[in-house]
Amino acid sequence: MSAHQENINYLKARKGFLNWIVTVDHKRIGLMYLASIIFFFIAGGTYAFLFRMELWSPLQGFMTSDTYNHLFTMHGVIMVFLVVVPGIPGALGNFLLPIQLGAKDLAFPKLNITSLYLYWGGATLALFSLTQGRADSGWTFYAPYSLSQNPAVLWMLTAAFILGFSSILTGLNFIVTIHKMRAPGMTWFRLPLFVWALYATGIMQVFATPVLAITLVLLLVENFLHIGIFDPALGGDPIMMQHFFWFYSHPAVYIIVVPAFGVVSELIATFSRKTIFGYKFIAFSSVAITIIGFLVWGHHMFVAGQSDVAVTIFSFLTFFTAVPSAIKVFNWTTTLYQGSIKLTTPMLYALQFLFNFTIGGLTGIILGILSVDIHLHDTYFVVSHFHYVAMGSTMIAFIGGIYYWWPKMTGKMFNETWGRIGAVLVFIGFNVTFFVQLIMGSQGSPRRYYHYLDQFQIYHQISTVGVVILALGLFTALFNLLISLRTGATAPQNPWGARTLEWTHAATPPVLYNFTETPIVTEGPYDYPVEKV
Amino acid sequence: MENMPGHTYDAKVLLRVYISLLVLAGGMILISRVPLEAIGLEWIDLHVLKGLVILGISLVMGSIVAGFLMGLRYETSRLNSLVFLANFAFLALFITFTWADVNFRGLLDPSFTKQLNWESPVIKANENPAAEHHGE
Amino acid sequence: MAETIVPQEHEVAHHFDDLEQEFQSHRMGMWLFLASEIMMFGALLVGGFILMYRFPGAFAEGRAHLDWRLGTINTFFLLTSGYTMALAAMHGQRGNQSAVRRNLWLSLLFAAGFLVVKFFEYSAKFHHGTLPGKYFTAAGFSDPHAHVFFGFYFVATGLHVLHVLIGMGLMVWCLFVSRKVKFTRAYITPVEMSGLYWALIDLVWFILFPLLYLVG
Ligand SMILES: [Cu+2]
Numbered sequence: 001m002s003a004h005q006e007n008i009n010y011l012k013a014r015k016g017f018l019n020w021i022v023t024v025d026h027k028r029i030g031l032m033y034l035a036s037i038i039f040f041f042i043a044g045g046t047y048a049f050l051f052r053m054e055l056w057s058p059l060q061g062f063m064t065s066d067t068y069n070h071l072f073t074m075h076g077v078i079m080v081f082l083v084v085v086p087g088i089p090g091a092l093g094n095f096l097l098p099i100q101l102g103a104k105d106l107a108f109p110k111l112n113i114t115s116l117y118l119y120w121g122g123a124t125l126a127l128f129s130l131t132q133g134r135a136d137s138g139w140t141f142y143a144p145y146s147l148s149q150n151p152a153v154l155w156m157l158t159a160a161f162i163l164g165f166s167s168i169l170t171g172l173n174f175i176v177t178i179h180k181m182r183a184p185g186m187t188w189f190r191l192p193l194f195v196w197a198l199y200a201t202g203i204m205q206v207f208a209t210p211v212l213a214i215t216l217v218l219l220l221v222e223n224f225l226h227i228g229i230f231d232p233a234l235g236g237d238p239i240m241m242q243h244f245f246w247f248y249s250h251p252a253v254y255i256i257v258v259p260a261f262g263v264v265s266e267l268i269a270t271f272s273r274k275t276i277f278g279y280k281f282i283a284f285s286s287v288a289i290t291i292i293g294f295l296v297w298g299h300h301m302f303v304a305g306q307s308d309v310a311v312t313i314f315s316f317l318t319f320f321t322a323v324p325s326a327i328k329v330f331n332w333t334t335t336l337y338q339g340s341i342k343l344t345t346p347m348l349y350a351l352q353f354l355f356n357f358t359i360g361g362l363t364g365i366i367l368g369i370l371s372v373d374i375h376l377h378d379t380y381f382v383v384s385h386f387h388y389v390a391m392g393s394t395m396i397a398f399i400g401g402i403y404y405w406w407p408k409m410t411g412k413m414f415n416e417t418w419g420r421i422g423a424v425l426v427f428i429g430f431n432v433t434f435f436v437q438l439i440m441g442s443q444g445s446p447r448r449y450y451h452y453l454d455q456f457q458i459y460h461q462i463s464t465v466g467v468v469i470l471a472l473g474l475f476t477a478l479f480n481l482l483i484s485l486r487t488g489a490t491a492p493q494n495p496w497g498a499r500t501l502e503w504t505h506a507a508t509p510p511v512l513y514n515f516t517e518t519p520i521v522t523e524g525p526y527d528y529p530v531e532k533v
Numbered sequence: 534m535e536n537m538p539g540h541t542y543d544a545k546v547l548l549r550v551y552i553s554l555l556v557l558a559g560g561m562i563l564i565s566r567v568p569l570e571a572i573g574l575e576w577i578d579l580h581v582l583k584g585l586v587i588l589g590i591s592l593v594m595g596s597i598v599a600g601f602l603m604g605l606r607y608e609t610s611r612l613n614s615l616v617f618l619a620n621f622a623f624l625a626l627f628i629t630f631t632w633a634d635v636n637f638r639g640l641l642d643p644s645f646t647k648q649l650n651w652e653s654p655v656i657k658a659n660e661n662p663a664a665e666h667h668g669e
Numbered sequence: 670m671a672e673t674i675v676p677q678e679h680e681v682a683h684h685f686d687d688l689e690q691e692f693q694s695h696r697m698g699m700w701l702f703l704a705s706e707i708m709m710f711g712a713l714l715v716g717g718f719i720l721m722y723r724f725p726g727a728f729a730e731g732r733a734h735l736d737w738r739l740g741t742i743n744t745f746f747l748l749t750s751g752y753t754m755a756l757a758a759m760h761g762q763r764g765n766q767s768a769v770r771r772n773l774w775l776s777l778l779f780a781a782g783f784l785v786v787k788f789f790e791y792s793a794k795f796h797h798g799t800l801p802g803k804y805f806t807a808a809g810f811s812d813p814h815a816h817v818f819f820g821f822y823f824v825a826t827g828l829h830v831l832h833v834l835i836g837m838g839l840m841v842w843c844l845f846v847s848r849k850v851k852f853t854r855a856y857i858t859p860v861e862m863s864g865l866y867w868a869l870i871d872l873v874w875f876i877l878f879p880l881l882y883l884v885g
Contacts, residue, residue: 537855539692542758544759550755558745562737565879587884595875598868602755602864603865603868616701620707624712624714628718635722
C-alpha cells in the first residue's frame, strides 16, 4: 500500500461492498456493528411496541395469548443478546478503543471480524428460529419449560450460544489491546474512563460468558439426551439451572451497564470542560463492580426455592453493589459542579442517564431486600427496574455516545435543534412508560401476564402512551443522524474541544491506521486548562 | 537472547516434567486401587481421605503443567498467572454458593424438602439386581 | 507444488511494534481464551460435583462400571502427547524444522490413540445400555439415579473429546504452517499457542479422570 493511501480517511481508503465485509479495520467493524445493532434495536422495539398495544385492554385485544408470550420472548432475547450486551463494546468500543489508546488497531484484527461474523451468525439463527415455531420461554430459558423440545426454543438456545462466543472474543481482544497496545506515555491513569469501563467489561465477558455457554449446551443436551441435570422428572434440579444461568446473567447486567458508565464519564467531562472528579475512584469502581458482580447472582432466585442460607448470603452481598455505583454517581455529579456546562445533545443524554440510573440503581437495592422482594418478585416493579438500567441507562448512554462520536465516525455534524428535541422526547417517553410500571408493580401487578386485573388498566394505558412518545423520540434521533449524512456540515477535527486522543490527534474521520504518526502522550485525558474565576 | 520473546525451552526440564507427571499419575492410580476395607481404620473416613489425596495429586500435576509446559513459571509479568488463578477463585465461589443452596434447603421449614420430588420415573430400579456387574 | 515452497521468516504484523509485543499479545490472548475454556469446563464440573454430592450412590455405582485401565492408558497418551508438543516448541526455537514436524506427528499419533480408546469405551457403553437419561437400559443397577452418572460422563467426556479434535486440528495447522514459515528462536507462535491449547486438554483430563474413574 502506498503512503498516500494510508493518509486518506478510512471510509474512502478501500472501496466496494466486499471490502467492508472482509475488512479487518476496527473502525469499519465498529460501524457494521452499529448498523446491525440499530437494526435489531428497531426489531426488538417493534415487538415491545406491539405487545404494549395489546396490553391497552385487560382482555384479549388483537393477538392471542400464545402470540403475546412469543412477542415478549423475542423482545427479551433480541434486546439482551443482540442489542444491549454487544451494543456499546461492539459499536463504540471497537471504533474508539484503539484510537483512544493511540494504537493502529486492536491486538487481533482477524479475531475482531470473527466476532462480528459470529454475531451475524447468531442473529441469523435467532431469525431462523422464527420459521421453526414460536419461542415462548422468555429470554431466561428456565427449565423445565425450556425442556419441552420446542424447536424454536432450541434454535434460540443455539443462537445465544454463538452470540456468547462473539462476546467472549470481543472482551478478550479488548483486554489484550489495553494491556499491550498503548501508545508511548499512555500510562494506566492516563487512559480515558471509557477504556477502563471496557476493561472491566472485558473481564466479565471472558469469565462469565462461558458459564452461559455451558448452561445452554446442557439445556440442549437435556432436551435431546435427557441426562437428568436440570430436568426434575429425571432427578435433575431446575434451580441448578437458575444458578448456572444467573452466574452469567448477573455479571451480564454489568456487561450491559458498565460500558455506559464509560461513555457517560467522557460526555460529562467534555461538556463540563473540567477534569473529571475522582478519576481513580471511577476507574476502580468499575473493576470493583466486576468483582462484586460475580457474588450476587442468587438474588434472582429469592422465591425460587433456594435455601434460606443462600438467600441470606446473596441478599447481604447484593447491598455491596450499591457502593461502587453510588461512588460513580457522586463523582459525576461533583464533576458537573462549577463546570462550564454545555447542554448539547450528547450532554442531554448524559444527564438523562444520571437521572434514570439513580432510579434504576435504587430500585435494585429495594429488590435486594429479602422481605420486600417476596412482595415485588415477578411484578412490573422488576420489569421497570431492569428497563431503567438496560434501556434508561445503557441505551440512553449509547445514543448519547453515538451523537458524541458521530462527527468523528462520519465526518458530518448533526442538526443540534432536532437532536435536542429527540433527546427530550426520549426522556419524557421513557419515564412515562416505565415510572408507572414501578407504581403498578408495587401494587402487585405481575409481569408477563396477558389478562390482567381491571384496576391496573389505567397504568397500562399510560405506559402504552409513553411508548408512543418514546418511539417518536427515538426515530427523531435516528433520522436526525441519517439526514446529517447527506446535509450535515463537514465536522472539524475536534468540534467539542475534548482532550482524548481521538479528538486531539486523529483526523475526522480518522485515516486508515488512525494516526499519521504514533502519538506520544504527555498529559491525562481530562486535563482541561483551569479557568480563572 | 536479551530481546527474544518468551523463554527458551530446555530439553532436560521437559524430560523431568514428563517423568514426574507419569510418576504422579501412576501414584494416583495406585492409591485409588488400595483396598480400604483391608486397612480398616475406624477413626477416619478413608474414602474421603483417599478422594482428597487423589484430588491433591491432580492439583500438583495441574500446577506442573501450568508452570512448566504452559510457561507460567518463566513469565516476567504475573498477569497470565493472575488470570489462571482468577479462574479458580470464581469457580470456588460458584461451587460454594451453589452448595450453600443445595445443602441447606428446608433448614427453616423441613416440610419444604418433602414438596420436592427427586424421584426418577425413568429408571425402574432393582428389577434385576443379580444381573451382570462388571468391573467390581 | 508443496515441495518448492521455501519457509520464510515471519514478519511482524503491521499493527505491532516488534516481535516481543506480538508474541506477548498472542500469549495473553491465548491465556484469556483458555480462561474462558476453564470457566466452561469448570462450571460443568461444578455441576458434576453437585450431582455427586446429591447422588453419591449413583456415582459410586457408575464409576465401578468404568474401566480404570482404559482411563490409565488414555492418561498416558495425553501426557506423552503433551510432552511431544513441548518438544516441538523446543525444536522450533532451535530452528529444526523437521524435528518440529516429527514431534507434531507424534503428538497427533498419541491423540489419535486417545480417540481410539475412547471409541472402544463408548461402544462398550452402547453395548451395555449404560447411556444417559431415558436411553439408559442397562440392568443390574441398584441406584435409581445411575443414569445421571452416565449422563454426566457422556457430556463431560464428549466435550473433552471435542476439544481433543480441535487440538488435533491445531496440530495439523501447525504442520501446514511449518512448510511456509521458518521457526526461529524469535518466532514459534503457532506451535506455542497450539501447545498451550493442548495443555488445557491435559489439565481438564487431570480432573475428569480421577472424578469419573478413580475416586469413591
Ligand atoms: Cu442480578
